[in-house]
Amino acid sequence: xxxxxxxxxxxxxxxxxxxxxxxxxxxxxxxxxxxxxxxxxxxxxxxxxxxxxxxxxxxxxxxxxxxxxxxxxxxxxxxxxxxxxxxxxxxxxxxxxxxxxxxxxxxxxxxxxxxxxxxxxxxxxxxxxxxxxxxxxxxxxxxxxxxxxxxxxxxxxxxxxxxxxxxxxxxxxxxxxxxxxxxxxxxxxxxxxxxxxxxxxxxxxxxxxxxxxxxxxxxxxxxxxxxxxxxxxxxxxxxxxxxxxxxxxxxxxxxxxxxxxxxxxxxxxxxxx
Numbered sequence: 075x076x077x078x079x080x081x082x083x084x085x086x087x088x089x090x091x092x093x094x095x096x097x098x099x100x101x102x103x104x105x106x107x108x109x110x111x112x113x114x115x116x117x118x119x120x121x122x123x124x125x126x127x128x129x130x131x132x133x134x135x136x137x138x139x140x141x142x143x144x145x146x147x148x149x150x151x152x153x154x155x156x157x158x159x160x161x162x163x164x165x166x167x168x169x170x171x172x173x174x175x176x177x178x179x180x181x182x183x184x185x186x187x188x189x190x191x192x193x194x195x196x197x198x199x200x201x202x203x204x205x206x207x208x209x210x211x212x213x214x215x216x217x218x219x220x221x222x223x224x225x226x227x228x229x230x231x232x233x234x235x236x237x238x239x240x241x242x243x244x245x246x247x248x249x250x251x252x253x254x255x256x257x258x259x260x261x262x263x264x265x266x267x268x269x270x271x272x273x274x275x276x277x278x279x280x281x282x283x284x285x286x287x288x289x290x291x292x293x294x295x296x297x298x299x300x301x302x303x304x305x306x307x308x309x310x311x312x313x314x315x316x317x318x319x320x321x322x323x324x325x326x327x328x329x330x331x332x333x334x335x336x337x338x339x340x341x342x343x344x345x346x347x
Contacts, residue, residue, distance in 0.1 A: 114168030116243040117161040126253035133260035189218040249341040251281035
């Protein structure tokens with residue numbers, strides 16, 4: 075009888091433990107890789123898109139030689155409405171459940187700080203020298219931008235389940251691929267770093283892969299509008315790259331800017347920022 079009671083007691087503890095384990099992080103079970111829950115996953119993708127938009131403000135300032143783009147970058151770093159802080163709070167609460175996620179989150183903070191500092195320095199010089207950037211500062215900003223993109227991509231690959239996130243989150247994720255691609259192209263035009271060609275290709279390929287998954291999960295929803303933006307951007311970029319390699323001319327970004335604006339407009343419709 076003692077053995078039976080002991081066995082029942084152990085089984086009860088085991089079952090209770092299992093219930094608590096399943097209650098953690100949206101019913102995640104023991105042995106599964108830790109993932110962000112849907113709320114914090116959406117916050118992470120929103121944060122990524124916002125930072126990509128800020129990166130583009132920096133590159134766009136130099137390409138367009140437009141002081142209003144500089145102002146947009148400055149506003150993005152200040153978070154006047156507190157929406158970025160709200161995203162950070164949501165993610166902070168979630169990553170505390172995982173040591174690995176906490177470490178990656180700290181890496182992301184450091185990467186953002188580096189981008190912010192280099193961007194402010196680059197644009198300060200840009201404005202002080204009659205809208206002429208310092209080449210070494212542009213390269214530093216480009217490197218910081220790529221580093222931040224890589225950290226985000228790593229976090230998303232490790233801690234976001236694309237088979238579980240909601241439709242809005244997934245749609246926004248598709249926009250991050252396009253934003254990343256146009257940032258890579260703009261960075262390449264400014265620095266001629268061949269690694270950015272690879273990054274552009276990688277982002278466009280990631281879009282195709284995730285678009286196919288989106289359509290398999292949300293068969294009744296259309297992403298034709300986002301696909302058209304991808305085709306527009308790719309057409310302009312391929313033409314400009316051909317002109318650079320075959321004719322030795324500088325890339326003409328004037329045709330890409332309207333597409334970037336369209337991508338931004340579409341992104342804004344999918345986010346609360």
